[in-house]
Amino acid sequence: MNTVTRAHLTETIYTQVGLSRNESADLLETVLQRMSIALETGESVKISGFGTFSVRQKGRRIGRNPKTGVEVPILPRRVLVFRPSHVLKAHVNHATPDADGDGDDE
Amino acid sequence: MTKSELIAELSAANPHLTGRDVELIVATIFNEITVALSRGERVELRGFGAFTVKRRDARTGRNPRTGEAVPVDEKAVPFFKAGKELRERVNRPKVAARAAPARASG
Numbered sequence: 622m623n624t625v626t627r628a629h630l631t632e633t634i635y636t637q638v639g640l641s642r643n644e645s646a647d648l649l650e651t652v653l654q655r656m657s658i659a660l661e662t663g664e665s666v667k668i669s670g671f672g673t674f675s676v677r678q679k680g681r682r683i684g685r686n687p688k689t690g691v692e693v694p695i696l697p698r699r700v701l702v703f704r705p706s707h708v709l710k711a712h713v714n715h716a717t718p719d720a721d722g723d724g725d726d727e
Numbered sequence: 728m729t730k731s732e733l734i735a736e737l738s739a740a741n742p743h744l745t746g747r748d749v750e751l752i753v754a755t756i757f758n759e760i761t762v763a764l765s766r767g768e769r770v771e772l773r774g775f776g777a778f779t780v781k782r783r784d785a786r787t788g789r790n791p792r793t794g795e796a797v798p799v800d801e802k803a804v805p806f807f808k809a810g811k812e813l814r815e816r817v818n819r820p821k822v823a824a825r826a827a828p829a830r831a832s833g
Contacts, residue, residue: 625763625770633759638751640744648737648752653775655736659728661816668730671757672805676817699818701776703807712765713780713803 660701672705764805774812781806 627649634645656666656674665675676699684695711717730753738749760770760778770778785801809817 623763623766623768625759625768627772629763630756630759630772634752634755637755638748640748640752645752648741649756651737651740652733652753652756653772655733656728657775657813657816660813661819664728666728666733668733668757671730671761672807674807701807701809701814701817703805705805705807709761709764709805712761713805715765 663699668706670706670708672703672709674701674703676700677702767803772810774810776807776809776813779806779808780804 627646630649631642631646634640634649635642638645640648659666660674660676663676665673667673679698679700681697682695684693685691686693734746734749734753737753738744738746741749744752763770764778764780767780769780780803783802783804786799788797788799789795790797
């Protein structure tokens with residue numbers, strides 16, 4: 622399966638916006654950094670038409686090493702979750718993005 | 728943070744670019760990720776995370792209100808997994824992180 626990387630996105634910015642390759646790469650990096658900084662402070666990042674990145678607080682629970690069966694405490698932690706927008710979900714299913722809300726939320 | 732706030736931050740940091748350029752850059756990035764995912768490709772941005780598409784088999788769902796069984800078709804779902812660096816940044820206790828970079832050991 623093909624994997625799209627920073628290099629591909631940089632190339633797309635370069636061809637579509639007409640900035641230099643270097644500046645295209647810098648701007649892509651800045652976008653990712655700004656999003657990371659917001660998430661780091663616990664703030665959600667909402668990109669309309671794409672999805673929402675948010676930080677969820679998880680409580681302490683008892684986990685188990687699946688190999689040995691030994692119980693290990695899993696400490697409270699903060700995890701990043703991404704909720705794709707309906708538009709993005711429709712795109713990956715090759716459906717019409719506006720084929721009404723569909724009602725399903727997960 | 729919303730997409731327009733992200734655009735505003737980028738514009739402020741790049742006064743030599745027009746607002747339209749910045750908007751186009753941001754749109755290009757998320758559009759390219761969307762296009763790659765709809766082709767079934769994976770998008771990997773080291774340090775930030777990876778976007779992939781997961782397949783969900785058809786199943787029999789249930790209307791939670793009426794209890795009535797409804798067939799749910801097979802579908803594709805966009806999925807994001809945070810990269811190591813971002814995962815750690817999000818989980819780092821903000822105050823402690825600055826004073827002592829040591830990891831919490833419980």
